[in-house]
Amino acid sequence: MVGSATALWGRVEELARLDAELGRVRGGESAAVVIRGEAGIGKTALLDQLAHRATGCRVTRIAGVESEIELPYAAAQQLLAPLLNLAERLPEPQQRALGVAFGQETGLPPDRFLVGLAVLGLLAEAASAQPLVCLVDDAQWLDGATVQTLAFVARRLAAESVLVVFAVREPAPEQPFAGLLSLRLSGLTDSDARALLAATNPGRLDSRVRDRIVAETRGNPLALLELSSSGRAELLGGFGVPGGETSDLEDRYRRRIQGLPEPARLMLRLAAADPTGDATLLWQAARILRLGPGDLSPAEEAGLIEAGARVRFRHPMIRSAVYASGTAEQRRTVHAALAAALGDDDERRIWHLAAAAGGPDADLAEALFVAARRAEARGGVAASAALLQRAAAHTGEPGLRAERTLAAAQAHLDAGAYQIALGLLPVAEADAVDDLQRARAGLIRGRIDRAARNGRDAPVTLLRAARELEPLDAVLARRTFLDAWSAALVAGGLAAAGGNLAEVSQAADDAWRNEDQPQPADDLLRGLAIMITSGTASAEESLRRAVTGFLRGDVPADDWLHAGILVADAALALWDFDAWETASNRHVGLARGSGALAPLANAINARRVIALWCGEVELARTLGAEEHTVKEVTGTMRASYGDLFLLAYQGHAAQAGPLIAAAAAEATSRGEGLGIQISDRAAALLQLGLGHYAEARVAAVRAATGDLGPFTGQALPDLVEAAARSGDRANAADALARLTAYAAVTGSDWAAALLARSRALVDDGTNAEGDYAEAVDRLGRTRLRFELARTRLVYGEWLRRERRRADARTQLKAAFEDFTEMGADGFAERTRHELLATGEKVRKRTVDTSNDLTPQEEQIARMARDGRTNPEIGAELYISARTVEWHLRKVFDKLSISSRRELRDALPPRRADSRRTRLPPPT
Structure with a gap:
């Protein structure tokens, strides 16, 4: 048989590949594989074969079920149930996150990545005794929280002795398993198909019939197998009509099911409606329907299902066929029985009650709505979105149904499920009973466009929604103006007509109503709008009130998630580094904790820039790995x-x-003007570091063109330096004048330092030394290590031209040390050339032994050198402690050392800086 553990036709190469991965796992490594193919092509049979071959390994296995695709962490809980006794070995924060996610304890919504790390740790603990094989069939039907968690874990497996294999029915999107090893199954070859038919059909089979079957089934093994197990007399006689499409297979299964006694069919429907395979639950529900084990026997004898300690269908397609073969009333009957049998499992009980409901039910809809809020505490916004959607479906009153549909759409948006959110909006608009609900649907549509694509049209869509909301809900209108402003900032010069930053700022300013007690979000909108329409000096008071208000600690988390990135932008406009960093840290932490992935991607993006400006390259790389993971998921x-x-x-x-x-x-293709501006600024910095001033000037001019608020202001010091060094005095002077306006804020050492440095570069005369000295002094009070090193470099270059070589060497050596330590190789080489010109003997930076390390190995080595334990390193890098140890062994081999103590001498030293801070690790 095609699904047996002893023979598998036509899958020699696939089995060899899986055997190779199994061998790696037995050797101490880990692997993840995705098996893709149409229904019946042999995915389940390969999993059966792999389970049989995994001798000496622990095997845990589940199958996704379409009816539970929206229950958060339902599949993960089933997969990990045999391993949960090991959870006590995990760090306490991971234990708590897992407990909350699985509904075993109450608490704040767990960080989704912390849940993923806990699952990874649990698998690693289970595999410490013997290699672990996790088999996931029908992965296209996993609930969203589970699929994100398991995909996250699969990408971080390395040295845990764990093999995870997903079987995915096509057609299906590449996400979320893109990048994992993929085995795509096609139909059997004609020769293998004929051999299978011969093996399963004793006697002579007419060659014309055989060839027709092979052709029409396209080598689908399950289709061939089904034909061999039914209708054999007709086939052997040459007059049977084969069928090989998926629908034909399901029809064939349905006909077999219809041939069973009604009690057996009812038992099959009951088993199909419960994805857990819990035999105890099945028999409890069966008793409610006045059925018993004997009623299932005909289905067992027909080879459709096995009922032992667990209940398992012979093939996932049989479950689908069973469930589809029943009428709507029959499905409601079995769901009602399961709900009655579940008792204390409230969330799953309510889910089955919803499936049992024949139409709108106010009490059930309210229960689903309450369950959605409770589920949010387990799995964050993604967990509540599906229950909100179900609550809306069972709500009879149109206005309330529209309200709940809008809530579900917003929750899906926050969770990064943009297409689902978009699909709910026409439903909400059809049910809307007033202009406010219709305007809110437009608002969510604009937010989706901004979050998913940051396109040219998002500012216009959001601005229109804000204007529609003005007479209906003033508070929501102001929030929407903030959305429109943010979208216009991102679209930049590529925004569609009527939606550029100046137009949106003017509209927001015009809409301003002088509140007696403005909230921080009101001040934020006011300050950002005035900054563009009238300049930084005019906006300073409002911006400072907004930043102070948000950082005070009493602003709701929802407001932070909504506007956190703009709070950080406001602090940047004020050149207030401490507030910029604090706001960014707060935004990252809240987005992580709530599981709101769309805001988290933006928050981490901004936080990485702060890390680089502090010279914290390792932190920037660590955050980069998390950022790419979030973007991949959303x-x-x-x-x-x-x-x-x-x-x-x-x-x-x-x-x-x-x-x-x-x-x-x-x-450019996405309509993201800010992305172009950042690219130009990065190009300018690259060329400045290399000493290619003319090329740097070209890029810096582009980066400083237009008005993108703080981002334009930040680009101007680069233009001053590039223009001054390339002899373009006019452009340098103009950039300095513009910078003076942007930096017109009080109390900022950062702004004053860059102004002083820029004046020195433009003046280059008798006042230059005082300006350079002021810039070095002011930046020395900050944590802006990169800017301090850049300032010492240009100061040293000026001192050398003034023939003050000893003084030049002091500045240049400090700059060279910092650039080298930070990995700013271009600037380091430019500084080295200046040092040589002063007569200093400084060798070109050579490739040290640490450069033999991969970026991740180097990162782990530095963290170990700094005293971090393996679990601490793993928690911060989202890998298991065993993988950390595995990397460290490779580091020791490459550096020819044998202990952590020797890392201090083997790795380049890092300058101690007590002012440098890190984001707290996830745990």
Whole structure:
């Protein structure tokens, strides 16, 4: 048989590949494989075969079920149930996150990545005794929380002795398993198909019939197998009509099911409606329907189902056929019985009650709505979105139904499920009973466009929604103006007509109503709008009140998630580094904790830039891994500004130049003007580091063109330096004048330092030394290590031209040390040349032994050197402690050392800086 554990036709190569992965796992490594193919093509049979071959391994297995695709963590809980006794070995925060996610304890919504790390740790603990094989069939029907968690874990497996294999029915999107090893199954070859028919049909089979069967089934093994197990007399006689499409197979199963006695069919429907395979639950529900084990026997004898300690259908397609073969009333009957049998399992009981309901039910809809809020505490916004959607479906009153549909759409949007959210909006609009609900649907549509694509049209859509909301809900209108402002900032010069930043700012300013007690969000909108319409000096008071208000601690988390990125932008406009960093940290932490992935991607993107400006390259890389994971899960297309600046920082033109240019091209195609501006600024920094001033000037002019608020202001010091060094005095002076306006804020050492440095570069005369000294002094009070090193470099260059070589060497050596330590190789090499010109003997930076390490190995080595334990390192990098140890063994081999103590001498030293801070690790 095709699904037996002893023979499998036509899958020699696939089995060899799976055997190879199994061998790696037995050898101490880990692997993840995705088996793809149409229904009946042999995915389940391969999983059966793999389970049989996994001798000496522990095997845990589940199958996704379509009826539970929206229950958060339902499938993960089934998969991990045999391993949960090991959870006590996990760090306490991971235990708590897992407990809350699985409904075993109450608490705040767990960080989705912390849940993923807990699952990874649990698998690693289970595999410490013997290799672990996790088999997931019909993965296209996993609930969203489970699929995101397991995909997250699969990408982080390395040295845990764990094999995870997903079987996915096609057609299905590549996400969320894109990037994992994929085995795509096609039909059996004609020779294998004929051999299978011969093996399963004793006697002579007419060659014409045989060839017709092979052709029409297209080598689908299950179709061939079904034909061999029924209608054999007709086939052997040459007059049977074969069928090989998926629908034909399901029809064939349905006919077999219809041939069973009604009690057996009812038992099958009951088993199909419960995805857990819990035999105890099945018999309890069966008693409610006055059925017993004997009623299932005909189905067992027909080879459709096995009922032992667990209940398992012979093939997932049989479950689908059973469930589909019943009438709507029959399905409601079995769901009602399961709900009655579940008792204390409230969430699953309500889910079955919803499936049992024949139409609108106010009490049930309210229960689903309450369950949605409770589920949010388990799995964040993604967990509540599905229950809100069900609550809406069972709500009879149109206005309330529209309200709940809008809530479900917003929850799906926050969870990064943009297409689902978009699909709910026409339903909400059809049920809307007033202009406010219709305007809110337009608002969510604009937010989806901004989050998913950051397109040219998003500012116009959101601005229209804000204006529609003005007479209906003033508070929501102001929030929507903030959305429109943010979208216009991102679209930049590519915004559609009527939606550029100046137009949106003017509209927001015109809509301003002088409130007696404005909320921080009101001040934020007012300040950002005035900053564009009238300049930073005019906006300073409102911006400062907004930032102070948000950082005070009493602003609701929802407001932070909504506007956190703009709070950080406001602090940046004020050149207030501490507030910029604090706001960014708060935004990242709240987005992580709530599981709101769409805001989290933007929050991490911004936080990485702060890390780089502090010289914290390792933190920027760590955050980068998390950012890419979030974007991968949500499908967010927005450019990674941290990636671009990191490339510029490292100064490797051959690698960085094409990547920065590609990022600009992609941003153009998405209508993301800010992405182009950031790409231009990264290109300018790259060329400045290399000493290519003319090329830097061209890029810096583009980056400083237009008015994108703080982002334009931040680009102007680069233009001053590039223009001054390339002899373009006019452009340098103009950029200085513009910078003076942007930096017209009080009490900022950052702004005053860059103004002083820029004046010195333009003046280059008797006042230059005082300006340079002021810039170094002011930046020395901050944590802006990169800007301090840049300032010491240009100061040293000026001192050398003034023939003050000893003084020049002091500044240049400090700059060289910092650039080298930060990995800013381009700037380091430019500084080295200046040092040589002063007569200092400084060797070109050579490739040290640590450069033999991969980026992740180097990161782990540095963290271990700094005293972090393996679990601490794993928690911060989202890998298991065993994988950390595995990497460290490779590090020791490459560096020819044998202990952590030796890392201090084997790795380049890092300057101690007590002012440097990190984001707290996830745990």
